[in-house]
Amino acid sequence: MSDEYFSYFCQLIHQHKLPVAGLVGIVIIAAIIGLKFVSFNNTIESLLPGNEEIYRTMHFLREADLSHKVILSLKLKSSKHTLQDLIKAADQLQKNLRPPLITEVISGVSETDMGDEIHSFLKYTPQLIDEQALSNIVQQITPEGVKLSLAKNYRQLLTPAGLFMMPYIRSDPLGIRSPILNSIQKLSASLGYEVTIEDGHFISQDGKHTLLILETPVILTDGFGSRELKTYLDKQLETLPDFIAADIIAGHLHTVSNEDIIKRDVRVMTIIASIAFLLLFLFIFRDIRAIIVFLMPLASVLISINLSFLVLKKLSYLVIGMSAVVDGIAIDYGIYVYTAVRTRGNHPDTIKKVVKPLITGALTTIGIFAAFFFSDVYGYQQLAFFSIFCIVLCFTCALFLLPPFLRKGHNNKILDASLQKSPLHLPIPDKIRVACWAIVIMAAVILSFRLTFNTDIKQFDGSEPTIFQTEQNFHHVWGGQDQPGILVVTGKNWEDTLQSNDLIYREATTAVGKENFSSLAMIWPSKQTRRINAGRWKKFWRQGKEIKLKKLLREYGKKYHFSENAFSPFFEQLYTDLALEHEPKELDFFNKLKNRFVLKKQTGYQALSFFPDNDQVVSALDKLIKGYQGTFLVSQKKLSRALSHSIFKEIIYLGGMAALFILVLTLILLKNIKLTALALVPVITGIMTALGIMPLLGLPLNAVSVIAAMVVVGITSDYGIFVVYNCRYNLNLGTFTAVTLSAFTTLIGASVLLFARHSVLFSIGLTLVTGVSTGYISSILVVPSMYRLWCEEFTLCDD
């Protein structure tokens, strides 16, 4: 912008102060009203890299039919009451839970038909026994094998618990069906929950808890619906008798809690920041007009939130959390202009003197945020848009709107003398300062080698600790603490999916062992496989095995007085020919197993298999599925690995871009490599100490602290540029005061984050406070000393 245009704009605004002030006021009021209509995205996806692996995992977890369920765990508190009392209360509660918020309640499984159901299912044995199992039977149809089986059956008759096995013994004297029964049991336990059934109700092993599983149409991301659901459930739980305590386990609680925490954090942060800013301006500047400097970034944040919402729709809570920080950054431009005006007088020449370093400072900060546009994380892209707009707005206001509203003439005395006085005058030799700085940096570098990365996505969940505690208690009572990994096989139709599932089951069990893999293929293979099994079964028994077994059972059964027809149910069912097309949909247990292991999608089916989520198994299965299109793993271990990889990529990529950008801009401004290196001292100091302090406090680095570190680069580079620029041109613009005030305001914005309950916001706060404070200290204590030691010859006159 040429001097002419710049002066013209300043003059124009100066002449129309009142209309301009009115217009700005209207815009601010509109922005405040607009806030009510802004909605936020509280899902963690917006904070995760857009890596295919991560996206697929998160998408699967969201789409899987797991998220719309609510669990109520009811506990018997008093020993004076019995389990029956608990069950009665659960039944009553079940009756009270109604649509529209609760569409179905499952309190247990019907015990009445269970035995019959298992019996009916075992009729499919010929279709389910594979070649390996059949070859095992050959060894049992021998005198020794039959003797062993009969002795075992007889012993079972003696045990109190074994007697109920009578129908099973009669229909399966050799225990051929045991693997199928074991598979059903294994599949039932594949999620690791430990549940018993009493009176048709889910009962915990300690006999003091029962469970209700609720189906709700409210989706997890629906903040309003989640709150309504929570209120409804709380109200219903109030009707429970005093001797019963209830815990709600639901993702919806996290939605509500995260919203509450963020709202609370933003409220607290806004109050603290506002008070701090006001006190700073009123007691340091002692000028009522300085409030304009404070109001400018606040108005810019309000306007930017509205505009970002209009352009980007739902905003990530990262944007809101960072608004105080951006506010602290954006205020700097106003401070520099205000300080210059108060020091050198309110006329265009003063403003012109600060324009150059201001533009460079703004551009470097914008450059840092602009680098986020190249990030894979959508939340960071939103942050970039919001921050850049806010900085541009505040920068423009500082140059054009602020000066006309400030007093004419300069008054050095107004500013506190202690701030005016440069720390350059502290009686510490330059070399000692530089040496101390070098020691600090070396210590930080050494400490940073101990830095660890936290890639657990749960860290982004800032829900109340009570929610996590309740979930922990739930797992303590009901098990399921160690969530298994999931192998997902996709197919266009049911049979295709099952065929792929069969193939993968065979390979997976070979690779990781049967004990480590639970799949529907264990009890329900594809039609193709069942056809082959059934044919093999018939052929097997018709080759004389049936006659031989009958003879052996008759001969050796005499010893135990087994009757002639003791095992007739087995032989009667030997050739039962069930249609291959038929699926036992009438069996409740089968349907429930199928619902757990199969997801129906618009484009086909997904068959799920469960496995222990450890590195060894994940690695083996990962290798195995490479040959199968549409097959993937959902594993926390794998997700963590993908996140680590992405974070490293982000650090290198974004960090590289930002460093290059700052380097180039600083070089353009200072036109000297040595001076540029000097201007970057605060950047290096800020980053290294921020990275060094984390291991010192036992904190890991995470994705958001990387972003915060980038912001530190943007802020501290300004300090370096201003101080070096000031030293070089020997300006009398109150630069050290301005840098100090700007660091204070930034630190106020950042340090309020330390009061946040949300771990993500706290993490950002810690990185910023450490980085900015050390960057600032180095800019006023170290950079001038270095300048005097190595760059004195570059000093130019003021003009």
Add this chain to the structure above:
Amino acid sequence: MIKAKFFLIIVCCSLLHLVSLQGALSANQKLQYHTEPNIDEALTKLKNKMSQIKTVKTNFIQEKKLAILNEKLILQGTFFLQKPDLFAWHVKKPIQYSLLIKDDIVRQWDEDTKQIQRISLSKNPAFNVVAGQIKEWFFGTYISLLEKYKIIKIEHDPICLTFIPREDAITSKMVKSVTISFRKDERYIQQIFVEENSGDSMLLKFIDTELNIPIDAAAWEVKPGV
């Protein structure tokens, strides 16, 4: 949760099997199908008397009439009970077999395999039901069974009760009736008879029953020859 399904088999089946039977009801005996109006009083009286019992030691003879066998299966042994959670079942004939339930653990031993098998009650639904049934039938809290059974007093002195599963109760599919006869002093059970829908039946007779005596620690060990 689905693990629960497998449990159900056990719940259905084992309900009464651990208990032996008595032939108090003959096959053609006509039963009243309504709980007697004053049965509460009798059940409360029994509960009060049996609640005084802390330990039980008794020999038993169990006769099982099963379609699978040509002959009656007759078991002889000793039964120990110590409230609230200790139970031992030692069979001496026809083969030695021991079962011990202590806290959450079931231990079994038999002379054929000569191995002790340890099973967690919470992880084994079958034995969990067994433990539940022991409490249900041997602890005397029959009043709580009114929801599941129609209870008929068929003898007054000493008392003899027949329990007929209600139609909606899970036991109704398997069990026709359970009849319990009490000692003259009505402090404990004399014998239990269970008749199943399939025609199988079991009779458990208690002999030389000793109540509230200190139980030898060896009774709570699964060892051959106890």
